[in-house]
Amino acid sequence: MAELKLLTKDIDKKDLHKLSVYETTGGYGSLKKLFEKKPEEVVEMVKASGLRGRGGAGFPAGLKWSFLAKDVFPRYLCCNADESEPGTCKDRLLLEKTPHLLIEGMIICAYACLIETGYIYFRGEFQHASDLMDEALEEARAKNYLGKNIMGSGFDFDIHTHLGAGAYICGEESALLNSLEGRRGEPRLKPPFPAVEGLYSKPTVINNVETLCAVPYIINEGPEKYASFGTEKSKGSKLVSVSGHVKKPGNYEIEMGTTVRELIYDLAGGIRDDNKLKAYIPGGSSTPMLPADLVDTPFDYESLAAAGSMLGSGALIVIDDQVNIVESTLRLASFYKHESCGKCTPCREGTRWMWQLLDGIHQGEGTDQQVDKLVDICDNISFKSFCPLGDAAVGPVASSIKHFREDYEALLKKNAEGAA
Amino acid sequence: MFEFSSANQKRIPEILAKYPNTQSALLPLLTLAQRQEGYVAPQAMVEIGRILKLSPGYVQSVASFYTMYHMHPTGKYIILFCINISCQLNGADELLEHTAKKLNIKVGETTEDKKFTLHREECLAACSNAPMMRINDTYHEDLTKEKIDKILDSLD
Numbered sequence: 001m002a003e004l005k006l007l008t009k010d011i012d013k014k015d016l017h018k019l020s021v022y023e024t025t026g027g028y029g030s031l032k033k034l035f036e037k038k039p040e041e042v043v044e045m046v047k048a049s050g051l052r053g054r055g056g057a058g059f060p061a062g063l064k065w066s067f068l069a070k071d072v073f074p075r076y077l078c079c080n081a082d083e084s085e086p087g088t089c090k091d092r093l094l095l096e097k098t099p100h101l102l103i104e105g106m107i108i109c110a111y112a113c114l115i116e117t118g119y120i121y122f123r124g125e126f127q128h129a130s131d132l133m134d135e136a137l138e139e140a141r142a143k144n145y146l147g148k149n150i151m152g153s154g155f156d157f158d159i160h161t162h163l164g165a166g167a168y169i170c171g172e173e174s175a176l177l178n179s180l181e182g183r184r185g186e187p188r189l190k191p192p193f194p195a196v197e198g199l200y201s202k203p204t205v206i207n208n209v210e211t212l213c214a215v216p217y218i219i220n221e222g223p224e225k226y227a228s229f230g231t232e233k234s235k236g237s238k239l240v241s242v243s244g245h246v247k248k249p250g251n252y253e254i255e256m257g258t259t260v261r262e263l264i265y266d267l268a269g270g271i272r273d274d275n276k277l278k279a280y281i282p283g284g285s286s287t288p289m290l291p292a293d294l295v296d297t298p299f300d301y302e303s304l305a306a307a308g309s310m311l312g313s314g315a316l317i318v319i320d321d322q323v324n325i326v327e328s329t330l331r332l333a334s335f336y337k338h339e340s341c342g343k344c345t346p347c348r349e350g351t352r353w354m355w356q357l358l359d360g361i362h363q364g365e366g367t368d369q370q371v372d373k374l375v376d377i378c379d380n381i382s383f384k385s386f387c388p389l390g391d392a393a394v395g396p397v398a399s400s401i402k403h404f405r406e407d408y409e410a411l412l413k414k415n416a417e418g419a420a
Numbered sequence: 421m422f423e424f425s426s427a428n429q430k431r432i433p434e435i436l437a438k439y440p441n442t443q444s445a446l447l448p449l450l451t452l453a454q455r456q457e458g459y460v461a462p463q464a465m466v467e468i469g470r471i472l473k474l475s476p477g478y479v480q481s482v483a484s485f486y487t488m489y490h491m492h493p494t495g496k497y498i499i500l501f502c503i504n505i506s507c508q509l510n511g512a513d514e515l516l517e518h519t520a521k522k523l524n525i526k527v528g529e530t531t532e533d534k535k536f537t538l539h540r541e542e543c544l545a546a547c548s549n550a551p552m553m554r555i556n557d558t559y560h561e562d563l564t565k566e567k568i569d570k571i572l573d574s575l576d
Contacts, residue, residue, distance in 0.1 A: 086504045086543035119438075124451070124488045125500075125544050127557045160438040165447050166488035168542070182446030182472075184485040200441055243506035243547035250548045285505055285543075315547065317505055331508050335542050341485075 001266045004229060004255040006217050006237045007210070011097050017132055019139040022100040028145055030219035034108055035153040042112035046215065049223035050235030055080055055171070055208030056284065056313045058301050061215075065113050067195035068203040076199040077110050077118035078180065078206045082164055082171040084123055085284035086335060087315030090239040090251050091209040095122075095129040098213070099136035103159060105212035107145065108219055110157045113205055117158060121176050124165040133161050168339035172387050173206040175341070186343045187387035208313075210239055230256030234300035238311070242268045244318035245275065256300040263299060264318055275320040279404065283312020285332050286392030288399030289325070309399070325404040326411055329396050330358045336393035344386035350377055351393045358397070361408060364415045371408050375401055422463035428452055432471065442472050450483050459490040495530040497575055500541035500554040507543075512551040516540065518565050519553075522572060536572075 010016055010025040022028070034042065047062030068075060079102065083091040094102060106118050122130045137159055140146045148156045167185045169175045174188035177199050198204020214236060218226045227235045234256040240263060243249045247269030254263065260280060264270065271277055277292040282299065287310040290297070297307045304311045319328060337351040354377055357370050378398040381390045401408065424432065435448045449471065453464040465479040472479075483489045490498075501516045520527055523536050530537040546552040549561035553568075560571055 083545045084543060087506055087547050088543075089545045089547045089549075092545045123545070124486070125554060128559070162438070162444075163447065163451060165451060165486035167486050179447065180444060181441065182443035182482065184482055186485075241548050243550055244509045249506075249550070281505075317509070317547075319509065323509070328505055328508065331503070331505055335504055338542060 001258065001262045003253050003267065004237045005253050006226070006229070007094065007101065007213050007239065008098075008251075008253045011093070016098050017096070017100070017136060019100055019136065019143065022098070026220070027100050028104055030104060030216040031107060031145065031151060033219055034111055035151065035155065039112045039114060042108065042219070045218060045223045046112070047223075049218045049226040050230070050233070051211065051214055051218065051226065052234070052301065053208055054210035054214070054238065054314065056085065056286075056310075058311060061207060061211050064195065064207070065109065065205055067193070068113055068205065069196045072203050073114070074117065075113060075115045075203045075205070077106060077113065077115045078173075078176065078199060078204060079106060079118065079120040079212055080171060080173065080176060080206055080208050081120050081126065081129070082123045082176060083126075083209070083313075084168045084171050085286060085313045085315060086332070087241060087243055087281065087284045087317040088313045089241045089243075090314065092126065092129060093239070093251050094209050094213050095126065096132060099129075099133045100140065101213045101216060102133075102209055103136060103140050103145070105215040106159055107150070107157060108215045109205060109207065109212060111153075111155055115205065116156050118160070119180060119199075120159060120161050121170070121180055122161060122163050123170070124163050127163065130161045130163055137161070167341070168335075169341045169387075169389055172389065175387070176206065177204065184341075186341050187389075189386075210314075231298065231300045231302070233302055234311075238299065238314050240299065241315045242318065243315070244280075245272045245320040245323075246270065246318050247272055254299060257298045257303070259295070260297050260299055260316065261295045263316055264295065268318070271318065271320050273320075275322055277318065278321040278323060279319045279325060281309075281315075281317040281319075281396070283310045284315040285317070285335065286395045287312040288395045289319075289403065290399070291403045308402075310395075324410065325400045325407040326358065326362055329400040330355070330362050332396040333358050333393070336389070340389060340393070344390070346381045347385040347387075347390035347393065350381040350385075350390065353377055354381075354393065354397055361411055364411070366408070366412050366415060368409075368412060371401060371405070371412075422453070422457070422461055422467045424452065424467070425456055428456055443474065446472060446474065446479065446482055447486070450479075450486075450489055454489060458496075459493050493534075495534050495537035497536050497555050499536060499538045500544065501527075501538065502541050502544050502546070502550070502552050502554075504543035506547035507551040510550040515551055515563055515565065515568060519568055519572070522569065535575075 015021045051061045052058045170179045170185040175185045179185035194204040281289045333355040337355040340351045378394045466476045469476045469479045551563045552561040
């Protein structure tokens with residue numbers, strides 16, 4: 001099976017990050033078509049394409065754009081480049097290899113939504129990507145793809161880069177806005193949603209890097225063409241970061257609905273040392289892990305949800321049969337304990353407590369009741385936390401017990417034997 | 421006493437010009453101060469507060485939220501070693517131990533010559549090239565013990 005390269009067609013081309021090279025691939029070609037259309041027509045095109053948010057939530061992009069509060073200006077566009085979900089490294093690829101594709105996508109979004117200022121919020125560690133983007137923005141301004149009266153269209157738009165400083169929570173859109181405003185990156189109560197009161201309390205569109213990068217294709221080739229790929233409700237292509245125990249880890253752009261088996265065995269070369277697959281995490285560390293017998297699940301929003309997980313950010317972490325799942329789960333529990341922002345009690349206390357219990361079990365001090373206690377804590381964090389981070393922390397823990405309780409039991413048994 | 425260097429002084433208006441609201445420049449200025457001094461000193465927070473009309477206490481409350489700001493002097497090279505899941509599955513724990521041993525420090529410490537500071541780090545978005553570490557601004561990926569030795573030996 002092959003990849004479906006709609007966004008990454010030319011990604012290996014030398015110096016694609018330079019405007020002159022990007023233009024030879026047809027780059028910025030969508031803008032001429034764009035300015036022939038009315039903004040609302042562009043929103044309808046994106047709606048018709050079926051494009052959904054690629055950051056994790058999977059919300060329809062065109063619908064998001066249409067929710068902006070009417071007649072309130074200025075409006076802002078924030079591109080979420082805070083890629084921090086463990087397992088995910090696809091946005092970094094796009095940012096470093098093809099920054100102009102993102103700029104082109106942001107121009108389209110801004111035109112459609114009547115926005116004059118855009119920000120790209122990079123995670124603090126993406127200094128290199130941010131420097132490359134600053135160069136790309138300068139090139140785009142020099143050619144009047146950005147700035148005043150873009151290509152004689154009468155439309156003004158500019159983009160600025162902004163670096164965070166290390167906080168997973170800033171990938172949550174309202175925390176990102178707080179961080180961009182110079183505050184602690186704690187999430188805001190919703191509603192009001194950012195489309196009504198976002199950055200500086202103005203209507204704001206927030207989209208992931210990959211979402212915005214998919215937009216030029218939709219304008220160039222038409223929404224029907226984009227929607228012809230994928231499944232009934234999951235349209236187009238998806239970049240999947242494959243990591244863990246595979247022979248050829250990497251970022252693969254697949255048609256939605258490709259099976260996990262094809263991703264692991266055809267594209268990523270199979271399991272290292274020809275071991276057996278034990279588990280996989282399909283959508284980044286917060287999405288529930290699934291056992292090997294669900295390897296034929298199609299990689300799309302609906303199928304992964306039906307299997308008990310989520311597509312998330314599209315980060316497939318592959319775990320072979322040499323691993324005790326408690327070890328991987330403990331590592332993720334430690335991560336969420338570290339990243340909980342502390343604003344709400346269920347998440348702040350719950351993530352710490354889960355980590356303590358897991359650490360105890362791992363160190364040989366566990367009991368069967370403690371595994372039940374973990375399940376109980378999961379139930380008390382889920383849907384009771386202020387923002388999705390609490391639910392994210394529950395994903396790996398609850399699913400590891402659901403599918404791999406025998407790994408916990410093996411550790412408990414070992415402990416009991418050790419004590420006797 | 422903390423002062424931005426003259427080159428950095430010139431950058432401040434450029435940074436402020438990006439935003440309609442001066443407070444948005446808080447993270448960029450903290451980063452600028454850290455790049456100049458290697459860490460964010462209390463006096464730097466006072467100075468940034470003066471520029472942005474924020475109290476030093478408020479500046480500190482924001483700075484302390486973000487893990488990339490160092491509140492104390494660090495080594496010349498800050499090694500952030502990823503130990504999150506994709507790197508863990510590919511042997512990061514052993515490589516981190518190797519690195520600490522080679523530098524003769526514990527994780528979280530700085531070498532006596534103030535050259536290296538070693539930290540355990542969460543995911544840095546290089547998962548399909550695990551294991552990895554970041555030294556200052558540079559990502560080093562697909563690490564092995566040999567590769568780590570070579571990288572560390574090559575730094576002055």
